[in-house]
Amino acid sequence: MSNGSKLSVFILIIGFFFYLSSSLLQAAAIVPLFSAENGNWKLVWSDEFDYTNAELDTKWESQNGPSGHILCSRWRDNALVSNGTLKLINKKEQRGGQNWTSGNIWTKEKFKYGYFECRYKYAAAPATNNSFWLMTRGSDPSNGKRFEIDINEGHFPNKLNTNIHNWGDITIVNCKKTHPSSSKRFNYGVQPGYTIQLEIPVTTRRVRLTSNNSSHFHINEFRIYNVNPAGYPDPLSETADTDIAGLVNYARNSSTKITVSDVYKSQNNYSADQVVEGKLSTYWVTQTNGHKWIEFELAKEKTIGCVQFVNGWKDKKGWNGLVSDYKVQYQNGKEWVDLSVFDISTGDMNLAKDFHVYGLEWTEGDLIFYFDGKPIRCQKNGFCYSPAPIWLSLAIISWGGSITGAIDGTIMEVDYVRVYQRK
Numbered sequence: 001m002s003n004g005s006k007l008s009v010f011i012l013i014i015g016f017f018f019y020l021s022s023s024l025l026q027a028a029a030i031v032p033l034f035s036a037e038n039g040n041w042k043l044v045w046s047d048e049f050d051y052t053n054a055e056l057d058t059k060w061e062s063q064n065g066p067s068g069h070i071l072c073s074r075w076r077d078n079a080l081v082s083n084g085t086l087k088l089i090n091k092k093e094q095r096g097g098q099n100w101t102s103g104n105i106w107t108k109e110k111f112k113y114g115y116f117e118c119r120y121k122y123a124a125a126p127a128t129n130n131s132f133w134l135m136t137r138g139s140d141p142s143n144g145k146r147f148e149i150d151i152n153e154g155h156f157p158n159k160l161n162t163n164i165h166n167w168g169d170i171t172i173v174n175c176k177k178t179h180p181s182s183s184k185r186f187n188y189g190v191q192p193g194y195t196i197q198l199e200i201p202v203t204t205r206r207v208r209l210t211s212n213n214s215s216h217f218h219i220n221e222f223r224i225y226n227v228n229p230a231g232y233p234d235p236l237s238e239t240a241d242t243d244i245a246g247l248v249n250y251a252r253n254s255s256t257k258i259t260v261s262d263v264y265k266s267q268n269n270y271s272a273d274q275v276v277e278g279k280l281s282t283y284w285v286t287q288t289n290g291h292k293w294i295e296f297e298l299a300k301e302k303t304i305g306c307v308q309f310v311n312g313w314k315d316k317k318g319w320n321g322l323v324s325d326y327k328v329q330y331q332n333g334k335e336w337v338d339l340s341v342f343d344i345s346t347g348d349m350n351l352a353k354d355f356h357v358y359g360l361e362w363t364e365g366d367l368i369f370y371f372d373g374k375p376i377r378c379q380k381n382g383f384c385y386s387p388a389p390i391w392l393s394l395a396i397i398s399w400g401g402s403i404t405g406a407i408d409g410t411i412m413e414v415d416y417v418r419v420y421q422r423k
Helices: 003-029 053-058 272-276
Strands: 041-047 060-062 072-074 079-082 085-089 091-095 098-102 104-107 114-121 128-135 147-155 159-166 171-173 176-178 181-187 193-211 218-226 257-260 292-311 313-315 318-320 325-331 336-343 356-362 366-371 374-380 390-396 411-422
Touching: 053 060, 053 079, 072 390, 085 390, 098 390, 114 128, 114 390, 128 356, 128 411, 147 356, 147 366, 159 366, 159 374, 181 318, 181 374, 193 218, 193 336, 218 272, 257 272, 272 292, 292 325, 390 411
Parallel strands: 072 098
Antiparallel strands: 041 411, 060 104, 079 085, 085 411, 091 098, 104 390, 114 356, 114 411, 128 147, 128 390, 147 159, 159 181, 171 176, 193 292, 193 325, 218 292, 257 292, 313 318, 325 336, 356 366, 366 374
């Protein structure tokens, strides 16, 4: 074989390996994060939305009418398949007796047990409910009780809500219908307590926190500490000011003046002085709309080494209503200077910015919820035993933030839905 022929063969071999490597990488990119390709699972149903808009109706049904419990009617017109994804679209229009429209679809096929996965991104506005769920239809399930499993009811920008509802055991309490349910919420990228320790201390009389959070929020405690070589406490400690020797909290001084943007519904028990009581069970609660701020004016200039604050409210399920953006600033005599800046919408945990994967492993014994391939909640299955369709829904809700024109045209975009069962 000539040198030229050898070179040609060599090039062909190298080209084959590049092709093989590229194919393997592409295959790896579409392996579900749940690792269903590990040999124990098989794909039994999927929708990749790689077809025309008209073909959506072969697999899915659509709501066409008003919704009594939310702020929008929902229609087939608001579900659009294009460029390989499903778009559920919010529109500011009067239809079905409501001022907004959106989309809600469910599969014609029903499923029982397996791993259910959906890759989607949220509509980029407060007050939107971005949902992937299972729910029985009809009043007489073939096996067991009516139920609903919300794999995720997502709220912009960073909230996940997992809910399990037993619709088979309705009771009347205080003249209202109720049913057994279990919920667990997740706030990604935010936390209840913040410690802002200054590498270079500052001297000032005025410190403030400002926020454009879409709804009202709670500030439980706000602390302005001296420079303390012994360090600073856990922000969630109710005895924080005495936990470490040498601490002086200037915010609690009786001569410190506290002013705020407003108080939620003008209720006295939500007033500004609650943030310096040393209790996590009392709060200043902001107004619902507009720019929010709380400012501390000290009697004299002080050198500050650390600022702490606690936000949100806590129940048995965890912390709720955590602020999505804030600035902590000090006044240098001429202008406000940032000490710490946070905005969830610019970070990785803005769940409207990129696609994320939400999943559920449903067996006779357990319900295991997943986020981006990692389990986040495990619950015993006590009544979810009937076949149920898969639902994809976008809605506008009063408890998810302020209702503004920013909602108009926002989209919950779905890349795929897949169902696996154990072999």
